[in-house]
């Protein structure tokens with residue numbers, strides 16, 4: 532069958548064929564390096580969409596190498612996603628020397644006594660082994676200014692700010708010929724990001740995987756479009772096939788930003804066991820929780836969620852909570868207690884029942900959305 536054409540102004544802005552971006556996904560804690568690795572970026576960009584590297588788990592130098600690797604493998608446009616938490620951006624970068632591998636057990640010593648005691652209690656009661664994992668200190672998340680500088684030096688075509696407002700770097704990015712995208716979970720922040728000069732805003736609904744807000748996609752997208760106008764908005768949260776793409780375009784979004792569906796692709800960075808958890812999940816099998824990062828994030832439901840709720844502890848500030856959660860997840864992984872671990876994933880997990888190549892996901896999404904817009908809607912909706 533001939534390839535379908537499905538274009539929006541986003542395609543002209545970014546120099547791509549289809550208005551589909553794979554989300555920049557960081558790691559689901561210990562066990563994987565990033566949810567959106569080089570292979571996924573290249574596969575999506577080569578398929579006519581735009582792949583975005585999940586820069587959050589990399590050191591700045593590691594991210595730079597990944598960017599160069601992408602350039603070797605594709606001549607097409609791509610993006611890089613970095614978390615820009617407002618507090619870290621204001622406080623300044625951690626020192627460059629912090630970018631080294633640290634035994635997780637050592638990092639735990641810096642946590643408050645109450646959290647360490649709880650960890651010990653969980654370990655004793657469930658007979659878990661010590662963690663032997665190492666974590667990367669000085670990732671892009673703790674060195675946001677250096678990360679931004681590296682992206683600008685490398686001339687990344689699309690810079691994506693996963694958390695926080697990218698306004699402070701827009702001018703320098705534009706001077707380097709780059710486009711800038713910011714992500715928001717409510718209309719107010721969508722407006723702020725647009726007003727700070729970003730070229731694109733992603734409006735990400737409550738149903739999304741990873742960090743997520745309180746407003747459902749259906750309610751959020753049109754309100755974000757109004758708040759960000761005339762800056763174009765991409766839809767995120769709950770999009771897993773061509774029906775989601777067609778709905779987002781019908782609402783006035785210029786394209787889609789898709790996470791969970793691409794995480795569960797052959798090139799997605801999740802471990803096989805995590806992809807299987809997404810395939811097995813139904814629509815009710817994800818929960819929002821603060822256990823993983825200290826901010827509300829959505830993951831497939833597992834018994835770690837109950838343990839944390841029963842603890843009565845307050846989450847530590849982002850990203851310190853990640854140290855605690857990584858230790859617990861690593862202990863459960865090593866003990867083979869799969870009922871206590873699960874990846875970040877959105878409610879759309881219920882729609883996903885296979886792990887397939889990312890290029891096929893792009894093709895099928897385009898094919899289905901094009902069929903809805905050109906045939907199904909005119910056949911079923913009579914308009915006078």
Ligand SMILES: Cc1cc2nc3c(=O)[nH]c(=O)nc-3n(C[C@H](O)[C@H](O)[C@H](O)COP(=O)(O)O)c2cc1C
Nearest residue numbers: 554556557566693739740741768769790791875877
């Ligand atoms: C495993 C995982 C990791 C994520 N990590 C990040 C991240 O590092 N930066 C970011 O901007 N968004 C992150 N997100 C959110 C995605 O960018 C995206 O907004 C979300 O997945 C869209 O909803 P969906 O999962 O329903 O497609 C992550 C999502 C998942 C599933």
